[in-house]
Amino acid sequence: MISNALMSIKQRITKAAQQFTRPESIQLLAVSKTRPLSDIVTAFNCGQYRFGENYIQEAIPKIQALRDYSIQWHFIGPLQSNKICLIAEHFDWVQSLDKLKHAQRLNAQRPKKFPPLNITIQVNISEEVQKSGVYLTDLATLVQAVVKLPRLRLRGLMVLPAPCQNFEQQRKPFRALYIAYQQLQASGFALDTLSMGMTNDMVAAIAEGTTLVRIGTGIFGKRL
Ligand SMILES: *Cc1c(COP(=O)(O)O)cnc(C)c1O
Numbered sequence: 261m262i263s264n265a266l267m268s269i270k271q272r273i274t275k276a277a278q279q280f281t282r283p284e285s286i287q288l289l290a291v292s293k294t295r296p297l298s299d300i301v302t303a304f305n306c307g308q309y310r311f312g313e314n315y316i317q318e319a320i321p322k323i324q325a326l327r328d329y330s331i332q333w334h335f336i337g338p339l340q341s342n343k344i345c346l347i348a349e350h351f352d353w354v355q356s357l358d359k360l361k362h363a364q365r366l367n368a369q370r371p372k373k374f375p376p377l378n379i380t381i382q383v384n385i386s387e388e389v390q391k392s393g394v395y396l397t398d399l400a401t402l403v404q405a406v407v408k409l410p411r412l413r414l415r416g417l418m419v420l421p422a423p424c425q426n427f428e429q430q431r432k433p434f435r436a437l438y439i440a441y442q443q444l445q446a447s448g449f450a451l452d453t454l455s456m457g458m459t460n461d462m463v464a465a466i467a468e469g470t471t472l473v474r475i476g477t478g479i480f481g482k483r484l
Contacts, residue, residue, distance in 0.1 A: 367409035383396060
């Protein structure tokens, strides 16, 4: 049941935050890809208001159907140039930005009637060739360019490491991202969001200082 699962995830977050002496203000993003509207409404009625979607064709009808709900929508899937306009018009956050070209288009397409689009830059920590995300070596350059775009508001970094079951192994990419995040803050960038951790590696991400976990199966059950 979604209400029980949500409660149990929140308890696990609180417990892990205490165990690793991290702040308990960790935000929970409910990843609702492949889930029906009714699941989103159920979670919303339990107090959950941040939702993440990966596929634009699937997300837009959901966002339109739920426009009377005060939901914060996060786009967390790969960005494609021809979908940028739809994303700029429908989402509150984009977590998967990794190219300046996409940042410039999002900036140009963000409607004036909306506040700036919140952004986290996706980092490819392990430099896997097939994966989305900017390499750490190119991160500072992208950050400097993104903060100059007035219709975007850079909030932080996001990572999606390769799945792995070993807890100590899981912690490594999160630690590397946390260090990059702190370095950017020390250089004067006002960042407040470190998006790391999913159902299977949430505790490792909390141990390494995440501020936002993205949970799908842990809330809604096995993916449909
Ligand atoms: C699907 C997805 C999640 C959620 O994964 P679960 O293992 O179901 O918790 C988190 N982040 C991204 C980017 C995803 O695509």
